[in-house]
Amino acid sequence: MAARSPFVIAGEEIPAGTRKTVEVPVAKLYTHTPLHIPVEVVHGRRPGPVLMVCGAIHGDEINGVEIVRRVLKNSALRHLRGTLVAVPIVNIFGFVQRTRYLPDRRDLNRCFPGTESGSLGGRIAYLLRTQIMENVSHIIDLHTGAIHRFNLPQIRAELKNPETTRMAEAFGAPIIINASLREGSLRAYADSQDIPVITFEGGEALRFDEVVISSGVKGVVRVMRNLEMIPARKGPKAPKKRSETAANSQWVRTDTDGIMRPVARLGQKVRKGQRLAMVADPFGESENAVVSPCSGIVICVNNLPLVNEGEAIYHIARFDELSEAEKAMDYFRSSYESDVGDAVVPVHPWDENQK
Numbered sequence: 001m002a003a004r005s006p007f008v009i010a011g012e013e014i015p016a017g018t019r020k021t022v023e024v025p026v027a028k029l030y031t032h033t034p035l036h037i038p039v040e041v042v043h044g045r046r047p048g049p050v051l052m053v054c055g056a057i058h059g060d061e062i063n064g065v066e067i068v069r070r071v072l073k074n075s076a077l078r079h080l081r082g083t084l085v086a087v088p089i090v091n092i093f094g095f096v097q098r099t100r101y102l103p104d105r106r107d108l109n110r111c112f113p114g115t116e117s118g119s120l121g122g123r124i125a126y127l128l129r130t131q132i133m134e135n136v137s138h139i140i141d142l143h144t145g146a147i148h149r150f151n152l153p154q155i156r157a158e159l160k161n162p163e164t165t166r167m168a169e170a171f172g173a174p175i176i177i178n179a180s181l182r183e184g185s186l187r188a189y190a191d192s193q194d195i196p197v198i199t200f201e202g203g204e205a206l207r208f209d210e211v212v213i214s215s216g217v218k219g220v221v222r223v224m225r226n227l228e229m230i231p232a233r234k235g236p237k238a239p240k241k242r243s244e245t246a247a248n249s250q251w252v253r254t255d256t257d258g259i260m261r262p263v264a265r266l267g268q269k270v271r272k273g274q275r276l277a278m279v280a281d282p283f284g285e286s287e288n289a290v291v292s293p294c295s296g297i298v299i300c301v302n303n304l305p306l307v308n309e310g311e312a313i314y315h316i317a318r319f320d321e322l323s324e325a326e327k328a329m330d331y332f333r334s335s336y337e338s339d340v341g342d343a344v345v346p347v348h349p350w351d352e353n354q355k
Contacts (some may be wrong), residue, residue, distance in 0.1 A: 007050075007083050010131045017045040019077075023133055025125055026092060030086040035093065039132060040072055047081025049227045050135060055087070055142040056185060057109050059094015059101070060205040064142025066202075067216040072222060076230040084229070085136055090128065092115065093120075098206060099145065110184035132318045138167065138227065139190050139197040140220055144212070145204040148304040152266050152297075152319075153202035153215045153332070155243070158187070169262050170226035171198060171219035174243040174267070174332035175317055175325070177300055178250055186341040187277055198223075202304065237342040242332075244325040246317035249299065253312050254279050256288045260307045264314065267333070269326045271295045276314050279307060294318055297325050 004016035010024045020043075023036035053071060055064025068088035077084065084203065087096045091108045102108055106121035114125025133139070145151035156179040157168045168176050179199075181188040190197040200219060201211035224230045254260065257281040264270050270292045280287040300315035307313060317323040 004043075004047060006133070007041055008134055009039065009041060009085065010279075014041045014043045016043055018043060022288060026127060027120065033100070035096075037087065037092055037128070038234060040084075040088075041067075042072070042077050042080055042084040042086070044080035044229075044263060044329075046081045048229050049082075049084040050085060050137045050223065051227065051229065052087065052132065052136040052138070053083040053140045053142070054090050054287065056095050057090040057108070057141065058205070059089075059091040059097065059099055060147065061100070061142075061144040062095075062206060063203045063212050063216065065089055065095075065207060066208060066213050066219065067142055068161060070213070071220050072216045073128055074230075076224075077223070078202060079231055080085070080229060082227070082229045084224075085132060087128075087132065087313065091124075100205065100207050109186055110182070111206065112184055112186055112189035124341050125189075126188075128186075132187075133190065133193075133195070136195065136221075137163075138163075139186070139195055140171075141186055141197060141199045142216060143199055143201045144207075145201065145300055148207040148300050148302060150204045150266060150303055151332075152299040152317075153200070153212055155198040155219075155284045156187075156201060156353060157197070158191055159245070161191070161196055164191075164198060166226065167196055167198045167223050169243060170223045171200065171218060172222050173200065173202075173215065174328045175297065176243045176245040177299075178245060178247070181259075194288055200326065215332075242328065244319060244321070244328040246296070246299075246325070247320050249315060249317045250294055250295060251274060251312040252290060252314040252316060253310050254290050254307050255309060256286075257284075257305065257309050258282070260302070261291075262301060262313075264301075266298050266301045267329045268298050269296075269322060269329075270298060270316065290314070292316060293320055297322075297329060 006013040012022045022039045056188045065088045081247040111121035111125040114122045154175040157175045203209040261278045264276040277290045296316040296318040
């Protein structure tokens with residue numbers, strides 16, 4: 001069999017059967033210090049998909065960085081078919097400064113497809129598109145909730161593309177959101193180029209969470225197995241269906257200012273009209289209930305008790321078969337306990353036995 005051709009990225013060649021870290025020059029700080037986007041390429045000896053796994057397109061969403069690091073340590077990569085393109089830190093500016101945004105306050109995930117001579121965000125998006133994304137066949141984009149917002153592990157994807165649906169279901173997060181595409185996002189650009197892409201959301205900004213990281217690593221590996229990039233797992237077969245797809249989702253906002261006391265937990269099933277939280281003034285003279293406008297599963301909770309009128313505090317996913325979604329959550333709760341083993345993990349907002 002003829003040797004597979006080298007993989008070329010950002011002008012660098014990676015021979016088949018090898019791996020290499022490529023430092024893609026992106027810009028300079030005003031101190032004239034150069035910055036690079038690190039890209040680890042694992043180029044298998046045998047042909048197959050070219051999967052890009054990227055994190056920290058929002059610089060403070062750091063769980064994805066750790067997910068990529070652990071995926072790269074997986075021993076199954078020795079038998080890789082195709083190519084893995086790992087980009088742990090896309091927004092290197094925001095990552096260094098521990099912020100979601102670029103120095104000009106632009107959101108990099110609203111700058112695609114970018115332009116060679118536009119804003120900093122446009123230039124970085126253009127660089128990522130032309131130097132990296134044009135070489136890939138599938139994408140997993142890793143995110144977390146914003147600062148003070150904790151997202152239940154979930155997949156967001158436009159499910160019109162059968163290959164995208166296949167990836168979303170293979171990942172095995174408890175909830176799949178059939179999410180519309182946002183103009184300027186990496187996901188929207190990839191979809192426009194017929195590149196199957198899914199977004200994993202889990203945890204919150206600037207915080208590592210072992211359950212989220214573990215489920216993210218396992219999800220990426222499941223997708224790679226489904227794409228036949230790495231060998232199938234030996235032993236008992238996993239359940240055919242780990243996830244339930246939401247019909248849509250709805251944010252719940254508070255009508256008053258004050259101090260919030262949450263009642264509903266992350267991952268909990270709630271009914272329309274059920275109390276989600278109480279908001280009181282600092283002196284306790286007034287107290288108002290925030291109730292759910294619909295039935296569904298809580299997929300995001302605001303962890304900051306200080307809230308203003310109109311602030312989003314809960315995100316509810318709605319399902320045609322709510323009982324099936326509850327079963328998916330029960331399976332996830334039982335599986336994450338075995339995932340982390342004896343590791344010391346924080347009490348999670350979806351834990352049933354919180355005190």
